[in-house]
Amino acid sequence: MALIVHKYGGTSMGSTERIRNVAKRVAKWVRAGHRLVVVPSAMSGETNRLLALAKEVSPEKATPETMRELDMIAATGEQVSVGLLALALQAEGVPAVSYTGWQVPVKTDSAYTKARIESIDDARVRADLAAGKVVIITGFQGIDDDGHITTLGRGGSDTSAVAVAAAMKAAECLIYTDVDGVYTTDPRVVPEARRLHAVSFEEMLEMASLGSKVLQIRSVEFAGKYRVPMRVLSSFTPWDIPIDEEARSGTLITFEEDENMEQAVVSGIAFNRDEAKVTIMRVPDRPGIAYQILGAVAEANIDVDVIVQNVSHDGKTDFSFTVHRNDYARTIDLLKSKVGPAVGAGEVTGDARICKVSIVGIGMKSHVGIAAKMFRTLADEGINIQMITTSEIKTSVVIDEKYMELAVRALHKAFDLEQPQPA
């Protein structure tokens, strides 16, 4: 008998038949004595359909005014979903009521198309739960201080669900999706990849930021800030599997660092081949030089990921960073035409055919030699490392794209990730 938040993705809500299955699954939880808040996404394809219509009437570039209208349009996808799910639950004989973001309300800032949640008023939702209703809340959206509709950006419904769970102090936030949990790495690359029963919040955060598509990174940040236990699990199991089995399935994202638990040193291998590397060589090594380079890049609205600057020789240093591949040509051009001459640097080089491979594990905090083991494993495979960055629970390397699968497989094996996780 607990307060539980369920979140269902667009595929799970993809047809009226699937919506009826979601309703049956939610009804099962209600009949087991739980109080339920459900956050569904728009039906799959719907957000794309709406944005395509918008593009047809207004192909021009984005302004605050056009982005306000995009949010007005895009927010309807989730509104339809909540209404349909409420109807489906009522048809199951389960009292249910749906609310939009503004009805709750879910307050956000005014950054249209990528707003951030500021607060959630739970009074209305609590009253309905107390009256025995399932409450269904639109994901992906909110309302700003001036009463305009805002959306949270792609994947924002994960964040909505976690934010609601945090505001309501829910016992758990279950993210139902089309995969059955978080894996040690992508099973398409490593067939031996294993589903993790549990993963720490910090590891999940690194994995999400490193390209694992299971959860929107902002939802993980939110879960971490408010210590919301989250579970990623499949919505494609039969709706009538025993509830105890369902409640233990998937992957739990946890905040409990259980001292008694034998923690795996490395939990997963993440990778990303969307990036490109650029280097600006023989930069004068003086205070403010990093800002001079990266300030100009940020001004051009180019996101930078890995940044490496090594010690200098003769007062000159090489400065490297990675950007999204789509921004590669623009970045090279900017460095060659403006930044390089301005700072008095040497040659500008780059490579779009790189990838980033990372090992992630909370156990790295207390174990030495993990990075060294990673480097040795890659060396044994003859893979040259181009860049290295580290954090407390992660070590990332940039290598030639063509070695990506080899590297991931070798690391997966080296860190014993095929072995079952301790219970």
Added chain:
Amino acid sequence: MALIVHKYGGTSMGSTERIRNVAKRVAKWVRAGHRLVVVPSAMSGETNRLLALAKEVSPEKATPETMRELDMIAATGEQVSVGLLALALQAEGVPAVSYTGWQVPVKTDSAYTKARIESIDDARVRADLAAGKVVIITGFQGIDDDGHITTLGRGGSDTSAVAVAAAMKAAECLIYTDVDGVYTTDPRVVPEARRLHAVSFEEMLEMASLGSKVLQIRSVEFAGKYRVPMRVLSSFTPWDIPIDEEARSGTLITFEEDENMEQAVVSGIAFNRDEAKVTIMRVPDRPGIAYQILGAVAEANIDVDVIVQNVSHDGKTDFSFTVHRNDYARTIDLLKSKVGPAVGAGEVTGDARICKVSIVGIGMKSHVGIAAKMFRTLADEGINIQMITTSEIKTSVVIDEKYMELAVRALHKAFDLEQPQPA
């Protein structure tokens, strides 16, 4: 330089190309110096698509809870429209902002799927108009006192537009639709039918209630109550026709009874073949008998239109009324099984193959012999009249359905409706 409300129907908003044309038309009015509020319907087919989805998840009968969710779902159609139209106007270089019913807010009662507008707060809209923006407001919907989304029922966007025009004291409310005005009768029945340049509010009200599909009757009632000048005109003229020509096109619904104007005695012929006639015979003629019969019918949720009770003979009278054809079998059954025995009446009879034909004209108030001319015209054609009802500006008869077209054509000719209307 006036405040004008434009309303565009679903066909006018039926594709992104048409929406761009609507934007060009609105932009023309703005460039001519007017301030514009625009109320568009959902894109044609969209409301049906949404309600079909709802029906798929919940085929059960309507309850207040299911109707609340239907409104939640259906309201999204107009929300998409306003956003798209705002984008299209911005792409035309015209500042524009869209609002949903709850953002204005348009306050309604809580009768989901057929709510009535109670008040409109125009502060926000006025501020945007003063800032030089076109304001686009969702038709068909509002918000009740508890913050739930409501819709006004089919055709409700006409009412929204007139209500906004009334609240804003607009100079005129232009209803753009797929016909080019109000006709003396349906041109599919009488090819000589003529478009009226102007029609009085009372006549329009009768025509709408008698089955003319041009305007939702509630919008005409609203226009009458607040004396909003309305014009019905075509959205399929080229968007760039001269604005003076466009402003004089279609049919004006007016409140000015111009003494100097030669008023046509009869303005139009309305007809309706959706009805069926039932008669309960030899009812004891005592106080309360009409209530005993019609109370039971109302309780069964059956709408009654024409009611006729004539003088009694031997303390007994025949009581007739018409209902929608869909309710015919149910009504007959109710009268035979319950009402008849309860009131001690004789036989129950009925006929589903009837039609109602009406002449409507404000001139009937001051001209005698109009009804008589109608009856003589029908007699000359050998058409038997089964029921008659009259109001100040209308006379309706119920006749055999097979004579409908003959009756309409004969009456159209007898009252000189082919002749051009006095300017």
